[in-house]
């Protein structure tokens with residue numbers, strides 16, 4: 436991993452689009468409107484959901500999980516309206532392994548140009564015993580009935596084995612084999628409680644693809660939760676072993692600690708194409724807009740130091756970093772701010788800032804000071820930065836205006 440290989444707009448070694456292999460394409464399945472909305476306090480109105488879906492569709496998201504139609508009349512209506520309006524994305528609805536759920540879901544996605552039914556059942560011993568009170572045979576029986584029913588409505592059927600990472604491997608293989616036999620075209624492997632480690636998740640995907648009959652005819656998908664902060668790492672580990680769909684949400688919104696963050700998955704794939712041959716159809720320049728929209732409609736702030744879309748993701752305060760970035764941005768940035776939809780890096784003026792950044796800031800504010808005046812202003816700026824947590828442009832303007840006025844006295 437040589438530093439010369441770090442991928443920015445200048446040094447990006449990504450192959451041109453026409454050289455990309457279709458087999459390496461990673462399908463981006465966004466579940467902000469379903470799993471994201473399940474997060475306490477993140478409820479969105481009908482209008483807000485339409486707005487988010489429109490942006491996801493425009494951004495190049497392959498599959499939008501628009502909701503859980505049986506959950507409420509509101510969810511049904513929003514899934515149906517999103518299905519009506521989507522121009523490019525496949526519109527998906529979630530359903531439990533129950534016939535009324537699946538039929539309701541089929542009705543909701545009917546207006547879509549391309550619709551998908553996603554049905555799931557818990558497969559782990561904990562879920563079998565405490566959630567449903569059923570044995571392995573009954574799980575298999577329900578998979579058979581639910582997937583077959585879904586397949587009678589559409590030829591795009593996704594099946595998920597909830598809590599897959601805590602399910603006995605042999606039984607998991609049998610469940611997946613049954614789902615494939617009954618017509619599932621995508622098999623999703625959720626790490627429902629964010630328990631897996633990256634090497635374990637990678638091994639699981641590899642084992643399933645090698646062992647389950649029919650695995651080569653369907654798409655394997657990852658669905659990783661972030662309880663241990665490993666959702667993105669686990670998803671990427673799954674991709675390296677053959678998963679070709681990643682389920683994720685904008686800003687990593689989701690149950691408990693959230694889901695894998697879409698912007699992190701996409702930019703990791705984009706930025707490290709030198710190390711991974713994968714690619715997505717996402718217009719990365721829309722990531723910041725999507726993050727801001729989801730944050731605004733859910734009233735969930737994005738943490739300042741959040742990768743890719745946090746306020747500080749392209750901000751530099753230390754003098755060494757600011758000096759480096761001003762000389763060549765690649766010194767401290769592995770992707771360009773423009774690639775995620777920002778106009779430029781943000782040089783934050785504070786006590787760690789050096790002369791180089793201060794001079795650039797003055798230039799940006801329209802000041803040109805002689806050497807002595809500059810030195811005086813710099814000393815006063817440092818003193819101010821020691822007293823004040825944030826030094827705003829207005830503070831610098833006031834300080835320099837004062838400097839100029841004193842010089843004229």
Ligand code: KIV
Pocket residue numbers: 470555595596597598623625626627628658660
């Ligand atoms: O986390 C999970 O297991 C889910 C399933 C419904 C796919 O969200």
Ligand code: ZN
Pocket residue numbers: 470625627658660690
């Ligand atoms: Zn989930």
